Every structure is written in structure tokens, then in C-alpha cells.
Amino acid sequence: MPLYVSIKTNLVLTIFLVGLLGLGLALASTSIYQDVILDYKRQSLVDLVEIKIRDKMNELEEYAQDLGNNLKISTRFRQALGNNDTTALHDALAQQFHQYFVTANILRLERLLVFSPDFEPLAESSAENTSLKHPGAVCPGLVEQAEQRRGAERLKILATLCNNNERPYHAVLLPLGGLNPSGYLEIVTAPTRSLSPIEDELGMPVQFRLPDGELLYRSPQWPESRDGGLVARYRLDTTDHQESALLIEVYDDTRNMYQQLQQTRNTIMLLSAIIIALVTAVALILLRRTLIRPLQVLNSHLQRLHGDNKLLGEPITSRSNIIEVNQLIDDFNLMAGELHNLYGRLERMAYTDPLTHLPNRGLFNNYIDYLLNEYSDSEKRFALFLIDLDEFKRVNDEFGHEAGDMLLCEIASRMNNILRTPTLTDNKGISLVDIANHDLLVRLGGDEFAVVLPDIKSNEQVDEIAKKLTTAARAPITIHKIPVVTRLSIGIAIYPDDSNGRTGLLRRADVAMYHAKNHKLDYCFYHHEMT
Known part of the structure; x- marks a missing residue:
């Protein structure tokens, strides 16, 4: 019936079912958005850790080179090398373990080796508490690479990150003598000592593990329970990318x-x-x-x-x-x-940075990909700025993190006033179509920003904007009643002149930024001679 x-x-019945459908849709959508936010947060942390690790590895190589250069100019060392006096060479090497770089814990020196021009071992010296169990070269691949070089290539400095007895080591090989090398010096360090300061720069606890899980270093602030927090993991590979050297973990308290x-x-x-x-x-x-x-x-x-x-x-x-x-x-x-x-x-x-309220790396990547797709069949060009705030670490160290945050917000506001940035309202989603004709100012993380200038007409237009940004940043900022002067280092890459892909543009802008920083320039356009 x-x-x-x-x-x-x-x-x-109809309204009841519709209500359940609407509530289910709201529940599912909010869960998805929550997962997306956490995933973007984790990826942003990984990207930031990668940048900091790269900077620290560059610093480690520079310190190792400085130590080696100081040894090269030592009269005692040069005489011992010229006389082929292995005993004197060993004593000169052993003396380096009492130099400032080592005693001040700037780097952990594990071993020093001197080779003949034919890469025959002449002398070596190791730290008293070194974990190296066998004498000789720690990274054999570095010596093999050096042996294969010919002509002027033999004068270049080589560096590598390798594993020895399942532990990571960083080695730098420097030529000794003039245009005709009289030998080679290998400086071997443990990278964990040089990498540990990233916890202060990130403001988050970190820990380092070997690929097999053995703990090498853990911040005192590392929580016993990680409930309510976010752990980002970054694997640092050896230079030849054949295996992992370190697993770096960063903990971010995301409970709020x-x-x-x-x-x-x-x-x-x-x-x-x-x-x-x-x-x-x-x-x-x-x-x-x-x-x-x-x-x-x-x-x-x-x-x-x-x-x-x-x-x-x-x-x-x-x-x-x-x-x-x-x-x-x-x-x-x-x-x-x-x-x-x-x-x-x-x-x-x-898609928004919570401190400066600027767009974040997620929107930045989407916007770049959108412009690449839109401009692929046209003659339009756009410019990419990578910006580093040079005085941020000093302000953080001298005045505290709150002052550092004030500095970031002020610099972000000054740059935003110069650019044609879109207005992002709280109650409206972000559409790439709506912001396509605007400049985009982004905080990538830490003290790094990025700017995208769409549909540029000339490099002079880009040059003028770069000048305005650096000029605005140099105006004194009052922090705790003390005027602080900052400066920007800007690297500029142009699409499609420098690259037609997002990764290539970022890499070239990064190269240009470090060129500007190293040469004390306000900004620098990328050119192929930098690579």
C-alpha cells in the first residue's frame, strides 16, 4: 500500500535533508581548508629551513677557507712544505686546532691533511675527540674529482658534503702555492656545529638526526610532547645527491x-x-x-x-x-x-602572512604560475624581485624579536605604499584574475620578501621601482627611541629574458640578490656571468 x-x-523532510547536506558541506569544506593551511605552513617551514641551511653551509665553507688561507701564509708551514718536512707539517697542522675559529666554536675542525701535487698524503692531524676512525682522506670523492682536473682547473677551490662511517662531514680542498700548485690542503669539519644556530634565526627548536635515526643534536627547547605542534622535516643530501647526510626537524607551536x-x-x-x-x-x-x-x-x-x-x-x-x-x-x-x-x-x-598581512609563498607561487601561463603566447614580460633585509638579524639580536617584527612590518608597509598592490578584503576569497594587473608584494619568510611586477614595458621601469624601494627602506626607523637604518639587497630576474620557468626565475633572482649583497649593491639585475 x-x-x-x-x-x-x-x-x-526536504528542508531537513537540505540542512544536513549544507552542514555536511560546511564540515567537509572547513576540514579541507584546515588541512590546506597546515600543509602550506609545513611547506613554508621546509622552504625557510632550506634557505637557512644553504646560508649556513656557505658560511661554513667561507670559515674553512679563511682557516686554510691563514695556514697557507704561515712562514713555518711554507718552509715545512718546501722542505717536504712531514714532522714540521704535522706540527703546523696540529697548531690550527688552537686557532680562533676552532676554540670559539665557530666550526668543529675534525682533520687537516696535506697532499703532494700528485695527491700523495704528506701529513695529517686530527682533533683529539674526533669521531673519524681511520686516517687519510675523509671524502675520497673530493680527491678523485681534484685528480681529474687539468690546467687552470687545478687552481680552483673544491668543497663537498659527504658521509664517512655513516656520519656527515664537510671538506674543502685548497691549492697550495702559486700558478703551479706545490700541494693541496684539505680541511674537514663536522657541519652540525655550524648548522645549530638556525634555531635562533628561525625562533624555533630544531633537532638533527642521521639517516638511521641516531640523534646528533636537539635544542634545549625541544618539547617532550609534540601534541598541538607542527614538525617540518628537511633532508640534507650529500653533494653528489647519492644519499642523505642529515634529517633536520623544526618544531612550530601551532596550537593558537x-x-x-x-x-x-x-x-x-x-x-x-x-x-x-x-x-x-x-x-x-x-x-x-x-x-x-x-x-x-x-x-x-x-x-x-x-x-x-x-x-x-x-x-x-x-x-x-x-x-x-x-x-x-x-x-x-x-x-x-x-x-x-x-x-x-x-x-x-x-595565503596571507600573519605578521605583515602580506600574501605568502603559496599565493606567490600560484601568481607566478598564472603569469607564466597567461604570458606564454604573448610578448609580455614581468619582473621578479627577491629582497633580503640586511639589518634584520642585528635588530633581533640587539632589541629582541618584538623589535624585529616591528621592523618587518614597517619595511613591508613602505614597500607596499610604493607598489600597485591589490586590496585583499577579509570576507572575499583571493582570485588570481582579480590581482593579475597589480604588483604583488610577498613575505617569503624570515627577513625575505619578493615582488612581482606584471606587464613591464622596459628595464628602466623596473630600475626605477627598485630605486624607490631601496630608498624608502634606508629612511631611519625608530625602535625603542633609537633610529635604526636598514638597507635592502634586491636580486632581479626578468621573464622571459632570464628564464621561462618559475624555478629558473627564482634561482636567477636569488643569484642576483646574493651578488648585490656580496658587492654591497642596493639591487642587481641577473646576467649570465653570475652563474
Whole structure:
């Protein structure tokens, strides 16, 4: 026997199912956005760690070269090498373990070796507490690479990161003598000592592990329980990329961010439930047979939203001559608009730096990829700036992290006032189409920023903007009643002149930035001679 129900019952059942669908959609969407935010946070940390590790490895190589150069100019060492006096060479090498770089814990020196021009071992000296168990070259591949060189190539300094007895070591090979090398000096250090200061620069605890899991170093601030926190892992490979040398882990306390996400999620669910309850009450009170068709339209729209939540802000335009029907449609559009605004806030949180409120690396990457796609079939060009704030570490060390944050925000504000940046509202999602014709200022992390200038007409236009940015940054900033003068180091790469891919542009802009920093320039355009 067929089951017959009233229109009122049908309406109640329909609105109940629609309400469950809307709540399920809100729950699923907020969970997805939460995961996206955490994933972007983790990836941003990994990218930042990679940059800091690269800087520290460069510093380690420079310190090792300085130690080797000081030894090369030593009269005692040169006489011992010229006389082929292995005993005197050993004594000269042993003396280096008492030099400033070693005693001040700037680097952990493990071994020094002197080779003949034919790479025959002449003398060596190791630290008293070294973990090296066997004499001789620590990174044989470095010596083999040096042996294969000919002519002027033999005068170049070589450096490598390798594993020896399952432990990482950094080795630098310097030529001794003039144009015709009279030998070679190998400086072997343990990199963990030089890498540990990244915890102060990141403001987060770190720990280093070997590939087999053995713990080499752990920050005193490393928590016993990591509940409510985010752990980002970065693997540092050997120079030949044949194996991993270190696993570097960084812990970020994300409990406050997670609580904010949960509060936003609860607000969405509560708002959805309240609006659906109001719609149901209005529908039950003002029941009419003519409501069935509008409810079918409403249900159809919700089904579309379930398949594509980007349609959430699209209102229902169907109207009726009955006031009650129009009220129901208006209430639903109100609910959809509120949810759309809340999703826009979540999306903005995922693509915005919480300190400076500038776009972050995630939006930066998406914007670059968007421009590459849009400009691929045209003659349009765009410029990419990588910017480093040179005095940030000094301000952090002298005045504290709060002062460092003030400095970052002030510099970000000054650059933002110069550029044609888009306005990002709290209740609207970020559309690449909407910002396509604007300059984009991004904080990549730490003291690094990036700028994208779309549709540039000439390099002179780029040059003028770079000058304005560096000039604005040099104006004194008052911190704790003390004027502080900062400067920017800017590396510039042009699409498609320097590269037609995001990775290539970033690499070339990075090279140009370090060229500007090393040569005390405000900014520098990339050119092929830098590589």
C-alpha cells in the first residue's frame, strides 16, 4: 500500500535533508581548508629551513677557507712544505686546532691533511675527540674529482658534503702555492656545529638526526610532547645527491592557529544550523502548495554546491509572486553569502602572512604560475624581485624579536605604499584574475620578501621601482627611541629574458640578490656571468 504524506511533511523532510547536506558541506569544506593551511605552513617551514641551511653551509665553507688561507701564509708551514718536512707539517697542522675559529666554536675542525701535487698524503692531524676512525682522506670523492682536473682547473677551490662511517662531514680542498700548485690542503669539519644556530634565526627548536635515526643534536627547547605542534622535516643530501647526510626537524607551536581554525569552523557550523533552522520555521509557518517548486530549485542548487563549493556565493535568482517563497529564497541566499564570506576568510588565512598581512609563498607561487601561463603566447614580460633585509638579524639580536617584527612590518608597509598592490578584503576569497594587473608584494619568510611586477614595458621601469624601494627602506626607523637604518639587497630576474620557468626565475633572482649583497649593491639585475 502506498505511503501518503502531507505537503507539510514533504516540506519538513526536504528542508531537513537540505540542512544536513549544507552542514555536511560546511564540515567537509572547513576540514579541507584546515588541512590546506597546515600543509602550506609545513611547506613554508621546509622552504625557510632550506634557505637557512644553504646560508649556513656557505658560511661554513667561507670559515674553512679563511682557516686554510691563514695556514697557507704561515712562514713555518711554507718552509715545512718546501722542505717536504712531514714532522714540521704535522706540527703546523696540529697548531690550527688552537686557532680562533676552532676554540670559539665557530666550526668543529675534525682533520687537516696535506697532499703532494700528485695527491700523495704528506701529513695529517686530527682533533683529539674526533669521531673519524681511520686516517687519510675523509671524502675520497673530493680527491678523485681534484685528480681529474687539468690546467687552470687545478687552481680552483673544491668543497663537498659527504658521509664517512655513516656520519656527515664537510671538506674543502685548497691549492697550495702559486700558478703551479706545490700541494693541496684539505680541511674537514663536522657541519652540525655550524648548522645549530638556525634555531635562533628561525625562533624555533630544531633537532638533527642521521639517516638511521641516531640523534646528533636537539635544542634545549625541544618539547617532550609534540601534541598541538607542527614538525617540518628537511633532508640534507650529500653533494653528489647519492644519499642523505642529515634529517633536520623544526618544531612550530601551532596550537593558537589550530584553536582559531576550530573557532572559525564552529562559527560556520553554528551559523549554518541557525540559518537552516530559521528557514525551516518560516517554511512551516507560511506553508503553501506553491512552495514545492521553489524548494526543488533550492535542492537542485545545493546539489550543485555539493559538487563545487566555489558556487557558494552564487545566489538563487528565481522569484515568486508569493512573499513567503521570496523570503525563503532570501534567507537561503543570506546563508550562502555568510558561508561564502567565511570561506573567503579561511582562504585569505591560507595565503596571507600573519605578521605583515602580506600574501605568502603559496599565493606567490600560484601568481607566478598564472603569469607564466597567461604570458606564454604573448610578448609580455614581468619582473621578479627577491629582497633580503640586511639589518634584520642585528635588530633581533640587539632589541629582541618584538623589535624585529616591528621592523618587518614597517619595511613591508613602505614597500607596499610604493607598489600597485591589490586590496585583499577579509570576507572575499583571493582570485588570481582579480590581482593579475597589480604588483604583488610577498613575505617569503624570515627577513625575505619578493615582488612581482606584471606587464613591464622596459628595464628602466623596473630600475626605477627598485630605486624607490631601496630608498624608502634606508629612511631611519625608530625602535625603542633609537633610529635604526636598514638597507635592502634586491636580486632581479626578468621573464622571459632570464628564464621561462618559475624555478629558473627564482634561482636567477636569488643569484642576483646574493651578488648585490656580496658587492654591497642596493639591487642587481641577473646576467649570465653570475652563474
